[in-house]
Amino acid sequence: MRTPASTYRLQITENFDLDDAAAQIEHLRTLGIDWLYLSPVLRATKGSTHGYDVVDPTLVDPDRGGKEAFDRLCRAAHDAGMGVLVDVVPNHQGVAEPRQNPWWWDLLRQGQASSHADVFDVDWEAFDGKLMIPVLGDDTDDDGATAAGQSEKALADLTVRVEDGEPVLAYWDNVYPLAEGTYTLDTAGQIADSPAEVHDRQHYRLVNWRTGDRGLNYRRFFTVTTLAGVRVENPDALRESHTEIKRWFDEELVDGLRIDHPDGLRDPGRYFTDLQELTGGAYVLIEKILEPGEKLPHEWLETGATAGTTGYDALGTVDRLFVDPAGAYPLTTLDAALRQGSTAQGTQEGNWPRMIHGTKRAVVDGALHAEVERLAREAETEPALSAFSHGRLVDALSEVLANFEVYRTYLPEGVEHLESALRRASAARPDVAEVIEALGPILGVGTAESDLTPVARRFQQTSGMVMAKGVEDAAFYRYSRLTSLTEVGGDPSVFAVEPDQAHAEFERRQREEPLAMTTLSTHDTKRSESVRARISVLAEAAKDWASTVSYVEKQAAAAGIGPLADRTLVNLVLQAMLGAWPIERDRAVEYALKAAREAQTATAWVDGSAEFEEELTRFVDVVLTEPSVRGAFEGFVRRVEQAGYVNALGQKLVQLTMPGVPDVYQGSEQWAPALVDPDNRRPVDHAQIAQRLAELDKRRDDPAVPRVHSVPALDDTGDAKLLLASRALRLRRDHADLFTDYTPLTATGSAAEHLFAFDRGGAVSVATRLPLGLARDGGWGDTVLELPAGAWVDELTGGRFEGTVRVSGLLDLLPVALLRRA
Incomplete structure (x- = not known):
């Protein structure tokens, strides 16, 4: 199995296609990258900017360049000595425009008789054997009231016609196929039957879009009704959906795969095994979110079915290493004060466990209720549950899901998480404790893997949806204490990680999963690593931040705005603006509105x-345009921005050199203050970065340039970070023998707590942490670090060191050092 020293994620789109990616190979090779890491490239819904809505898995997307461009890219990468890692989507397909997806189109036309009926995860026994398609609009009366369900008014907007020689049913721009024998043609070749009559004869039923959350009978990706679940546990479905992927490996084009959302699969472990056979044992990473203390099933790593996760767990550890634990109390106090002054529903709860129980319960009672209904329908077939009504089963299952503490189990692995959820659910709801107790064996307690019920398997597919929607997409926008911690895969109630804890985790990673990915930014992170690095400084300036928030609120009130019904949202939005400052008005408003809608409070x-959204927009405008407010806010930014740059370099050095395979998300090798998507998917000027890198290399390697002038300043050009990234990536790629071990190094002296250092077996990383506190305490003073035996040279500054060194001399030009044995 070929494995990477590092990867670089490129978002392949219609406007940055496979040929554009190939044009970056020379630059990325110069940067030090070992493998290209491509976003999904199979044919996606027309106009898709992300590629996760695959409509034809047998083709490379023509809009992204097509098969020929893909093959050219892979061969060019290999010619340059680089590998290729591709993101693939086994869990679902895009069905927003049915005609674009030939398998879905055939399913709608033929129903259960379709050759692709077993590809999609449909409950045909529900709703009279028809597939529910939630697409119809509301009936709206003069008072603005809406009526859900199969609206007669909406059905009146149906038309039938012959299009491109094929009879179809149309609802505005949505077109659906007609089953053979369900219509008659007149002498002019037009459909003679009424649209309503034709509709009633189909294998599908068009229903109001609102009923998708409660009356859907096909598995979705989370709550997205335009992404239909695929059953790759079916051998035929696996083979058909992976024909193009298999070609990549048969023709030695691709070296590894990143598997999107494996928690949605019926049997992830079996899928990984099947994938190893299909790819010939290729390098595989999985987009798996681990909660604090949770580990991947040992068998997956032991057998090589996967090398590990895509790195959100590493991100959580690295970020918290650069957070001052002393900030927890004052930031919690600020959060509590804002909650007390909030009036919107859902804003009062500041206890994280209680908050996420509430948001998850709201999800299973609302957006994901259709999934719970399907679970209950399957549970009703179990004799042990026959005495319980459908409604009590739904209630009990909902409570267990709301109490689940991880994304899913892989039974029998992780059964302790299921048992814990059952106990907590019973304690919280004694009125359905009898049902919950009976559910235990049905959901997999005390059951061998081979004996798991269909309910147990579907429950595992469902629990991750609840975590994602209830925590990532709701609670993360309500918990504003320190928003650099509300990141995918993280638990914001874990405020900071001490150096000894980080060392222990990195030593474990070296032993157990040395080839797992590490990351700090992805296409899914809520805030880029640059933004989080600056926000984390708030833990060192908590009282000043509280004063700033209070001042901004008061000035907004003087302008006739607020107090907002959700004052915690004020804190969250201001932290985002701080992290991305200076920020354009459109970006700030777009983020604020998205955050407010995700929080679902006001x-x-x-x-x-x-009304609330207009007031929130005006609040953002006050910060950006009212001179006194902007001045005060910018003043605070100036007080923390240098510390933010220090954090950015420290966390990047640790991530690039710690155990694991480091990934660089496009553009994050420099200062890249991006917010949640789509902000973090903006185009990257690779040519400009390449030019800056060339200039940095020339200056750094020119012996005529004094050492003091050989490194760039810490500023928003990001040149210091670019220097660091290039030197670390090159060292990892070209000197893998220096990264075979992990040994913590400990400083001594008055400022020892501000240093984090480790030896990877010939490469030593030294990073500054908690820089505001370091400055307040007078700097490094008498702090020293004892280096491993031998002479060392700093890859960043050219400085030479040996033995016990004063940290003030080691870090005289940059707040980090990357030492290589001379």
Whole structure:
């Protein structure tokens, strides 16, 4: 199995296609990258900017360059000595425009008789054997009231016609196939039957879009009704959906795969095994979110079925290493004060465990209720549950899901998480404790893997959806204490990680999963690593931040705005603006509105409050345009920005050199203050980065340039970070023998707590942490670090060191050092 020294994630789109990616190979090779890491490239919904809505897995997307461009890219990468890692999506397919997906189109046309009926995860026994398609609009009366369900008014908007020689049913721009024998043609070749009659004869039923959350009978990706679940546990479905992927390995084009959302699969472990056979044992990473203390099933790592996760667990550890634990109390106090002054529903709860129980319960009672209904329908077939009504089963299953502490189990692995959820659910709801107790064996307690019920398997597929929607997409936008911690895969109630804890975790990673990915930014992170690095400084300036928030609120009130119904949202939005400052008005407003809609306290994506959103927009405008407010806010930014740059370099050095395979998300090798998507998927000027890197190399390697002038300043050009990234990546790629071990190094002296250092077996990383506190205490003073035996040279500054060194001399030009044995 070929494995990477590092990867570089490129977002392949219609506007940055496979040929554009190939044009970056020379630059990325110069940067030090070992493998290209491509976003999904199979044919996706027309106009898709992300590629996760695959409509034809047998083709490379023509809009992204097509098969020929893909093959050219892979061969060019190999010619340059680089590998290729591709993101693939086994869990679901895009069905937003049915005609674009030939398998879905055939399923709609033929129903259960379709040759692709076993590809999609449909409950055909529900709803009279028809597939529910939630697409119809609301009936709206003069008072604005809406009626859900199969709206007669909406059905009146149906038309039938012959299009491109094929009879179809149309609802505005949505087109659906007609089953053979369900219509008659007149002498002119047009459909003679009424649209309503034709609709009633189909294998599908068009229903109001609102009923998707409660009356859907096909598995979705989370709550996205336009992404239909695929059953790769079916051998035929696996083979058909992986024909193009298999070609990549048969023709030696691709070296590894990143598996999107494996928690949605019926049997992830079996899929990984099947994938190893299909790829010939290739390098495989999985997009798996681990909660604090949770580990991947040991068998997956032991057998090589996967090398590990895509790195959110590493991200959580690295970020918290650069957070001052002393900030927990004052930031918690600020959060509590804001909650007390909030009036919007869902804003009062500041206890993280209680908060996420509430948000998860809201999800299973609302957006994911259709999934719980399907679980209950399957549970009703179990004799041990026959005495319980459907409603009690739904309630009990919902409570267990709301009490689940991880994304899913892989039974019998992780059964302790299921048992814990059952106990907590019974304690919280004694009125359904009898049902919950009976559910235990049905959901997999005390059951061998081969004896798991269909309910147990589907429950495992469902629990991750609840965590994602209830925690990532709701609670993360309500918990504003320190928002650099509300990141995918993290638990914000874990405020900081001490150096000895980080060392222990990195030593474990070296032993157990040395080839797992590490990352700090992805296409899914809520805030880029640059933004989080600056926000984390707030833990060192908590009292000043509280004063700043209070001042901004008061000035907004003087301008006739607020207090906002959700004052914690004020804190969250201001932290985002701080992290991304200076920020354009459109970016700030777009982020604020998305955050508010995700929080679902004062507004929402569906039936939101236009009044609140207008007030929130005006609040953002006050910060950006009112001179006194902008001045005060910019003043605070200036006080923390240098510390933010120090954090950015420290966390990047640790991530690039710690055990694991470091990934660089496009553009994050420099200062890249991006917010949640789509902000973090903006185009990257690779040519400009390449030019800056060339200039840095020339200056750094020119013996005529004094050492003091050989490194760039810490500023928003990001040149210091670019220097660091290039030197670390090159060292990892070209000198792998220096990264075979992990030994913590400990400083001594008055500022020892501000240093984090380790030896990888010939490469030593030294990073500054908690820089504001370091400055307040007078700097490094008498702090020293004893280096391993031998002479060492700093790859960043050219400085030479040996023995016990004063940290003030080691870090005289940059707050980090990357030492290589001379």
